[in-house]
Amino acid sequence: MSPTTSTLARVDKQNELFSRSEVEQILSNILNSNAAASLLEYNVSPECGPTGYLGEYFHLELKYKFLESNDTIQTTRVFVKSLPYQNPKMTAFIEACGMLTKEAAIYEQLLNELRKLTPTVWCAQCYFTRRDLFVMQNIVDMGYEPLVDPAEFLTQTQMDVLLKSLATMHACSITYEARNQVNIGEQLNDVLREMTVTPDVVFYTAGVRAILAVARVHPAYQSETLQKFIAEELPQHMDSVYEMVNPSKKYRNVFSHRDLWGGNFFFHKSKPDTEPVVLV
Template sequence: MQNVEDMGYVALPSGTHFLNENQMGPILKSLATLHASSIAYEKQNGKTIGVEFRKWLKEVSVDPGVEWYTTGLRAVLAVAATHPDVLDNPEAQEFIAHELPKCLDKVYWMVNPSPVHRNVFVHRDAWNANVFYHKEKPYEERSVLVDFQLCRYSPPAMDFHLVSYLNLEPSSRKKMIGSLIETYYDALAVECREMGIDPNQEQLSKQEFEQSLKDFSLFGVTYNCIAATVLRLPENYLKNLKDKLPEDFHRFCNVDRNADVLRLMKDYPEFADYMYECVGDLLALTYHKLN
């Protein structure tokens, strides 16, 4: 991290929870550079990143064997059952109990290389704790991204969804999503063309990119809901749990957090509002869309 700071970049202030549109621009442009560069690498070397680096690009986050993910998923289902829009709806409760888990199983294959859309090297964890901004020109210069632990070979939509869901409040995301798409895609197109690549010939026309966003929307919404059960908890809750009750901390992270999340929602209305807003997006893509 010191090297990054020596280059003239700084982290966001401690306690930053959500970003604004100006702060999103440099991250989206950095991702566009990363994605375009991976295409250029493949064309120049005649190799496929997903094949050449397969053993290093394994899924370590979204997998039925990852306890952090499955524990979070169960908590999201528990929250969904208490959502005010469906609380007194027997049909919806039946769907959440029996059909919603099956719907969310689709996310497991979404994280793998797509057989339909253009795959690129994706960061997959560009939330605000992994971003550094230029000290003198924070909004003009591209951000520096760190922590590539979750990187994969998949469509650019995966990065776009994560960066927009994890860094923005749901209501803000809905308002600026069109502008964010323009910012990302314009930067991608410019980067590609400067490298002698026509995005339209790489299954990355504007229309194809927007279609990929629709095809992978369930991934973005689901991951955001799960992340919220950890990243959006009341201030210092998880830290205090880790320091004072390490066994409970392990249980919360890797075994069962349902009761804790529901209790915290009852005790902290702001946390409840946020969780219901996130889960409301999930229900809109699943129950409400199918009914």
């Protein structure tokens, strides 16, 4: 979806981000057909906390009543990630790479299935996808919080609970393949293909060139032997990453996160040292 003038105007009017029928579908998915409910009203508000830079973030609050109960009004809130329409250049880049479409498809087609395989909470449930956005559980409302400073090093305890969640995700992917007699890499080949680590992505290749440039002038690498290595061999070693991001032909593959920075995992507020983190 390209950021047309009408689309930008629609997103500026936040409550027009969804049609009423879409919100009713979201409510139905949240309730999971456990009970019929009537949507009374909904409101979209921007996320004001720390977020990433590859999307716009909103909260969707729904007010509703169950049809076969008293007049008590229920309220729930979910999280929305959309294309960053206020930044047309970034939107064009994300669409060209297919990143948001890929992320939404992974939630809808895979993660929603993997999370059913264990009572451990390690990812949020996705309730709705569209080519320009997706809606999922609000992790903060589930009792989790992000790192205060995503750039800080993790403690050993934080690493332990993070690794527990990663191990759970990897184990769930193995179990899913065994139970369904499928290969995730083949089943979701178009979705899981790495789109940002390729020779065609300018920001990635610019980073590679920057690394080589720094290596050439670094005081510790000025010997003739090291300069020759940097000029003749290091670029080839760095090119090996293009093969490394693909499924291994030698080792057992598991579904991997690939983007573990501090903004993509949340710790339990009351039990941060024991409860697994929620990965996003």
